[in-house]
Amino acid sequence: MKLPPLVQAFVLHFGEMGSRWGINRTVGQIYALLYIAPEPLCADDMVDQLGFSRSNVSIGLKELQSWNLVRLLHQPDDRRDFYTTPDDIWQIVRTLVEERKKREVDPTLSVLRELLMQTPGTAEERHAQDRMREMHELIELLCGWYDDVRRMETERLVQLLSMGAKVQKILEMKDRLFTLPGGKRKDKEG
Amino acid sequence: MKLPPLVQAFVLHFGEMGSRWGINRTVGQIYALLYIAPEPLCADDMVDQLGFSRSNVSIGLKELQSWNLVRLLHQPDDRRDFYTTPDDIWQIVRTLVEERKKREVDPTLSVLRELLMQTPGTAEERHAQDRMREMHELIELLCGWYDDVRRMETERLVQLLSMGAKVQKILEMKDRLFTLPGGKRKDKEG
DNA sequence: CTCTAATTTCAGAAATTACTGAAAGATGTA
DNA sequence: TACATCTTTCAGTAATTTCTGAAATTAGAG
Structure with missing residues (x-):
């Protein structure tokens, strides 16, 4: 495996974690590499950089495709399949x-x-x-x-997640706003 | 395996799913059985009902204990270890x-x-x-x-989950309430 | 301490999963 | 068509995980 130390550490970690995540080492390492690579990679790049057999990489990529986790690309004047992960x-x-x-x-x-x-x-x-x-x-x-x-749009989702338990406060506020006089509460409200 | 058909189907399913969840068949079946049993079980009950070897059950229970997923109990005048899952x-x-x-x-x-x-x-x-x-x-x-x-308390949590995306509506409401005149918005508010 | 009834450990067998090299297949070029 | 290049398949091997039976360990009762 010939990768910059930082990248290598990342890739190896994902290989190890793979088993806990229900994917295997090969698939974990391939995905880590694709995620972190600055540009699309072809299968032979992965063979070079990870040291797995060509067939193993092929099977790993097929697995990742079945998970919809990679995009298949083609470069002009190049018959090879290139892969990336989504930027987002x-x-x-x-x-x-x-x-x-x-x-x-x-x-x-x-x-x-x-x-x-x-x-x-x-x-x-x-x-x-x-x-x-x-x-x-x-x-x-x-x-x-x-x-x-x-x-939800990602922006909204992030907003919501950032709030964490503060949402609760707002719900309580809402409850107060919609609580009818006498303490009776409009049920099934929201 | 000598279990009522309904229970058997449930237990077998959790055994199969086990591998997808990163636990093995034995552990999956043991947990399913414990979850569904009307009362605590001892290891030999599990051996009888699931057909695994005693040692396999022992290892499975140890695994479940390391996950904090089972409670260990003792019955009066009985030296055996009994196990349950939380009621809740x-x-x-x-x-x-x-x-x-x-x-x-x-x-x-x-x-x-x-x-x-x-x-x-x-x-x-x-x-x-x-x-x-x-x-x-x-x-x-x-x-x-x-x-x-x-x-969060479970009740609150359930309330929140039931709302789903409706939370968004309330956030928008909140945003309107706290929007300053002129359309400027107090950022980092929530 | 000894006996008994339980649980745990462990070495190896069985089953499953991961991986490889070689062959086959697919696809574009001349 | 033949050729070159890339991808996939597959049979067999390697490695890992699961499972078992037997032995060791623990713990209460007499």
């Missing part, structure tokens, strides 16, 4: 979350839905279903929130 | 997120910090650092938000 890191995060949801959450949601349709035969099954229902509701809540949030 | 599923999610952050985010954050301290030698390294800085800022933003949110 927020776009990367959005894709990452979207794909992880698709792979890690949606299948569970559909299994839960299916199992909740069934009629429980025993008390144990009834309890199991109650527990599944709690889980299903929680995931639905999170997915609903996510579905709203991902439509 | 929100507590489970909180722990899960906390632990995943600890394992999957914090190490990256500290590597990034370290690399950003260094002085870049080349233009390439300077670009790499810029890119790392973007990533670092984004992660810091998300962590700051998380740090705020995790302190």
Whole structure:
């Protein structure tokens, strides 16, 4: 691996973290390299810089493509495939979350839905279903929130995230504003 | 595996998903079983119900304990260790997120910090650092938000999540309220 | 201390996943 | 068509992870 020390450290770290993130070392290193590279890279660049076999890089790139995490480009008068990551890191995060949801959450949601349709035969099954229902509701809540949030413009999203718990203050303010005289509260308001 | 069909389907699903979640089949199934069981289970219960070897269950439980995802209990006049998950599923999610952050985010954050301290030698390294800085800022933003949110009471949190993008409306309202005459906006307000 | 009932550790087997080199496939050029 | 260049596939190997049975360890009861 012939990379500037700074880049090498970054790339190696992403390789190691790969396993915790459910991707392998090759894929982790390739993505780190693409992310940090000042310009698009072709497969042989990656072979040179990371020291993996050509076939391994090919498979890694295919994996990254299936995650929609890389863009494929072509240079004029060059038949090779060049790859980059999006310039906008927020776009990367959005894709990452979207794909992880698709792979890690949606299948569970559909299994839960299916199992909740069934009629429980025993008390144990009834309890199991109650527990599944709690889980299903929680995931639905999170997915609903996510579905709203991902439509927000990045600027708004950053604004919201920066506020953190201060949002709560504003909600309380809103509550006060919309609280009817006598302490009764307009429910399901907002 | 001798479990009611509903429970079995649930347990098997979590075993399969385990690999996508960075835990293995055994751990996934054990956790699913504990989550859904109406009462605490001992290791031999799990051996009976899941069909794994005793040692495998022991290792799986150790893993779950290292994640803080199970509670250890004792019954009177019984020397065996019994395990449960928290009753409150929100507590489970909180722990899960906390632990995943600890394992999957914090190490990256500290590597990034370290690399950003260094002085870049080349233009390439300077670009790499810029890119790392973007990533670092984004992660810091998300962590700051998380740090705020995790302190919120569950009820408030649910309220907030239920609102989804409607929060935006309230922010806009707030903006209007605090906008100075002439269209100038108090910046850094929220 | 000894016996018993539980849990943990560990060496190795089994299964899975990652990786390679070589061959095949695809695509553009002459 | 043949040739050159790049990409993908694939069979086999290497490495890693998971899992087991047996042995070691721990801890309460007599």
